[in-house]
Amino acid sequence: MKAVADKLPLDIETIRLDFPILKRKVNGYPLVYLDNAATSQTPQQVIDVIVDYYSNYNANIHRGVHSLSQEATDKYEAARKKIQQHFNVAKSHEIIFTSGTTHSINLVANGFAQELNTGDEIIVSALEHHSNIVPWQMLCEKTGAVLKVIPMTQEGELDMDAFHKLLSDKTKMVFVNHVSNALGTVNPIEEIIEATHKAGAAILVDGAQAAPHIKADLQALDVDFYVVSAHKMCGPTGVGMLYGKEKWLNKLPPYQGGGEMIATVSFEKTTYAELPHKFEAGTPNICGGIAFGAALDYMNAIGFENIASYEHMLLEYATKELLEIEGLKIYGTSKDKTAVISFNIEGLHPYDIGTIVDKLGIAVRTGHHCAQPIMDFFKIPGTVRASFSFYNTFEEVDVFISAIKKAKMMLQ
Amino acid sequence: MTIQEIQEEIVDEFSMFDDWMQRYEYMIELGKSLPLIEEKYKVEENLIKGCQSKVWVHADLIGDKLAFSADSDAIITKGIVAILIRAYSNQHPTDILEADNKFIDEIGLKEHLSPTRANGLVSMIKQLKMYAIAYQTQLD
Incomplete structure (x- = not known):
């Protein structure tokens, strides 16, 4: 990750220090907050x-x-x-x-x-x-x-x-x-x-x-x-x-x-x-x-251009890693999208996946995301949605991916 | 067995596990083994309304006891229903109404009692008790 970090448009480790909540643990694990589309975290400056x-x-x-x-x-x-x-x-x-x-x-x-x-x-x-x-x-x-x-x-x-x-x-x-x-x-x-x-x-x-x-x-x-x-x-x-x-x-x-x-x-x-x-x-x-x-x-x-380009890197990395998981389907595959990934794993309910990853300290949203017509279109009860922000890291994506794999193993 | 005895038995079983993962794995097993509700009862009226997973609960009065059957489209939810049904099924409506739910806390599922767990334990327990009230009136 060091090689990657050198090329990043943002100094994420320094930025993360601005957010006190990112230091806390949830259910005994370091918080990985991937519900940014619902609400973002607040920096000390605010x-x-x-x-x-x-x-x-x-x-x-x-x-x-x-x-x-x-x-x-x-x-x-x-x-x-x-x-x-x-x-x-x-x-x-x-x-x-x-x-x-x-x-x-x-x-x-x-x-x-x-x-x-x-x-x-x-x-x-x-x-x-x-x-x-x-x-x-x-x-x-x-x-x-x-x-x-x-x-x-x-x-x-x-x-x-x-x-x-x-x-x-x-x-x-x-x-x-x-x-x-x-x-x-x-x-x-x-x-x-x-x-x-x-x-x-x-x-x-x-x-x-x-x-x-x-x-x-x-x-x-x-x-x-x-x-x-x-x-x-x-x-x-x-x-x-x-x-x-x-x-x-x-x-x-x-x-x-x-x-x-x-x-x-x-x-x-x-x-x-x-x-x-x-x-x-x-x-x-x-x-x-x-x-x-x-x-x-x-x-x-921080700069919106920096934010957008970094979040895009996170999105691409997380998308690639998620798609390696068998039976995983991503909803919303437009070329032009923000760092949001809505997905399901074949045969599993999004609520079950969300519950297990929460036990591992990871915050994602599950359900219909107040957009039932979209869920009806895809004929699904809901999705798991991971949404990234500029303070998320590639390491957190890795933790998230392994939690999803663990959930899949437990639930199947 | 009384509701309390069954609850104690469930608490005993869960006390064997060291961590949440084992507890959840057991709950998922229970969910998989839950006898399925008859398809004809998986209807809108038997659905516990919420925004996450779907839960259907049906009750039959057999003699002076209530027998519950249930299903859910989410496996963890199904495990929770299985635990509840084991505790409350084949009991007299009055006993169901008088039972407390402390055992939920004791088996480490307290987080499911939070109101943000839409469709969670709280609404399921409420639904079982609603059936008990309805059938108690019939027995009286």
């Missing part, structure tokens, strides 16, 4: 920011005249600017803090109700997470709009010919993820965005699984909405962002009423606050927002 917030300047924002409130407000707004810069967004008020991707999607789905009439069409992809299916189904029930689905191929890629045929003047909105959570497929969103706009519709891209690996330039993409969660990119849980083009955010109605989102209130009429506050009712996750900014700083210091 933990320090959280501790600093509650230790030194915890206060409610945008309201108080006192110094602590000012300080907290400044840091929170500075975090918004960091997010703006990271995603190359034109205006900082186009970044709305939310509790995460699901909240962001629901905010848009709710707002779009007024844009839709009976017979209008909404297109989602067959690769979606339930959180990008259910809100649109609810919206269709409410408005009489019709949900159309872009089918997928055996490789786990979107059938783009079928997508282009689905688009018509009835299409009002398209919702697709940038990267599939269950399979890791990177979707051709540039092509999807361009075609959607040509058809005169709006598009929301769910970037939850892409953001930890790909730095998206939202102005270049020309996407209408882009949503992410901080906890998948080294940040805390309970905070995320909704990016929306200014014209759309002005058009959509507020999602929740409350403090912070109003300009004036009387019993006759309330006028809403300007962007972004119109969509940020109530006291937000202040500490979370600030820590989200710190997480972006951390990842940018």
